[in-house]
Amino acid sequence: MERLQEAVAVHLGLTSAQAAQRPIRIIQFGEGNFLRAFVDWIVQQLNNKGLFGGNVAVVQPLENGRVHVLEDQERLYTVILEGLKDGKPVRSHELIDSIGKTVDPYKDWDGFLALADDPDTQIIISNTTEAGIAVNDGDKVTDQPPAGYPAKLAHLLKRRFDRSLPGFLIMPCELIADNGPTLHRALINVAERFGWGKDFIDWLDRENTFVSTLVDRIVPGYPREDAQELWEKLGYEDQNMVKAEPFLLWVVAGDQTAQRKVDELLPARKAGIDLVTCDDVQPYRERKVYLLNGPHTTMAQVARLAGFKTVGQVMGDKTMRSFITCEMEEEIIPVQTLPKEELENFAAAVRERFDNPFVQHSLDSIGLNSVAKFVSRLLPLVTANVEQGRGLPKRIVLALSCLLWIYGGKAGDAVKIQDDQKVIDAFREAAGQEDFVNRILSDASIWGHDLTRIAGLVEAVQKNLDDLADRGVQPLIDRLA
Known part of the structure; x- marks a missing residue:
């Protein structure tokens, strides 16, 4: 079996050298599966259609990163799309050559800073996890590099x-919500702490x-279980190949x-990509x-009690x-604010994504930290329905109710509970x-406020x-299906 770069030249008529002639137009903090199957895939589509003419410089945001693995393959990798689109199965693969440079600031701080010197570079993109956009109080202006992402970006700027x-x-x-303003505020915080002055x-x-x-x-990531078959x-x-679903949205x-x-x-959008x-x-x-996410959380409670995996x-x-x-x-x-037709179309697309035969999405995995997920994904819908008179x-x-049944110990070992120990206790x-x-629904430390104040909810x-104890969950599902 050939090495990837040799296969590119022989089978696809492409070379990494040709791709490298494109200027760097994007600096991307993050080399993980998601960005490579999302942003870098989008850039590839734009380059394919002659709409962009640029490459991405990928910066490793953490010390224990993997840009060296990308470099081992001359920054080439394959995106495999698997899923349903308009009701039809999609299985495709595409070589991605849109990463033109990789930088590990922990080994090459000067090379990292030099990314700022190229006037062709106009966009900065990041995905450093939800905790990434937070100022690290231990960062100092002399650190090369500092630990936090905002401080690294501040040095570049x-x-x-x-x-x-x-x-x-x-x-x-x-x-995270308002990620743009949040990052902006973090950068100002860093600049003030580093003493860089009003002009900057x-x-x-x-x-x-x-x-x-x-x-x-949805990006399942590296297909470890069937890697050998895919290589063949x-x-x-x-x-570095990565699987993703065909659906994509960037708002x-x-x-x-x-x-x-x-x-x-x-x-x-000129390339037919859903960027809003x-x-x-x-x-x-x-x-x-x-x-x-809301129906996912419902499934993790109701469907697991019914034996679904x-x-x-x-x-x-x-019925389900x-x-x-x-x-x-x-x-x-x-109870949503967007136009009904738009919401219905999105709901249909979600059901098609749920149908994806190539992804085995575990309900136990979705059920991780179920209480916090219920609070953010479903509880606001309870309130909205009641407030709107529905x-x-x-x-x-x-x-x-099924969540209370499970967390109250009634489901035994049939359903896994993985949550914060304080919540479990x-x-x-x-x-x-x-x-x-009444006792658990009134606990504002769990739900954010006293749920017993919602009329009729306790009853x-x-x-x-009581019905779960008498008849199990299936009759309840049948009644509401």
Whole structure:
């Protein structure tokens, strides 16, 4: 079997040398599976269509990173798309040659700073995990490099400022709300702590464009279990290949000037890529959290009690599929702010993603930290339905009831509980009391506020628990499907 770079030259008529002639237009903090199957894949599509003509410089954000593994393959790797699109199976692979440079700032600090010197480079993208956009109080101006991402980026921007070059379009992809303004504030914090003065901070505000983003693509990552089989099909070994679903969405929010800049520098829509520019990410964030993550959380409670193991099994069962569809259509879509047709189209796309036959999405995995997930993904929907006069959403209330059943120890070893120990202890203590439901739902330390104040919720949950004890979960599912 050939090495990847040899296979590229022989089988595909491409060489990494040809790709390297493109200028670096993006600095990307993060070399993980997601960015390589999302941002770098998008750049590849733009280059393929002659719309971008640029490459990405990938910066390793952590000391124990893996840019050296990319370098071993001359920065070439394969993205494998598997899933459903418009109801039809998609299985494709594509060589990605859009990474033109890799830098490990822990080994080459000067090389990292030099990225700021190229006037062709106009965009900065990051995905350093949700905890990445936080100032590390231990970082010092003399550190080479500092530990925190904001401090690393601040040094790069200071170099850009010192060279009297224009600023960047800065597009953080970390999965936190308002990631653009949050990163902006962190950079100002670092600049002030490092004593860099008003001129630099003014340049940071004036010359750089910060946008907020929401990224959406399921990326299972490196296909370890079937790697050898895939190598045989590809005709070469690829230690960096990554699987992803066909679905992709990138929502970018900013003012009108920022939106025009995004469309100018990253013309993804011209390539048929679903990049949405808007004033506010929040409605799209809510759409994703409530219509994709919300039903996932419902499945992790209700479907596991019914014996299901994966999302695919849930969607393959006629009754469970109807249950989830009804939850989307009757309890989630009516309380969202985006247009109904747009929400219905997204819900249909989500169900198609749930149907993906190539991804075995474990309900036990989704069930990790179920209480916090219920609070963020489903509890706001309970409140919204009640406040809008729609009454208690029965399927979501059943999910809450099943959560109490599981965490209260009634499911035994049949359903795994993986959560913060304080949460587990609180449920165990309350479960030993006669007024379990009232006691646990009133615990604001768990839910954020006293849920017993929601009219009828205690009674509805208690009724569900009584029915679970008498008949099990299936009749409850049947009734609501």
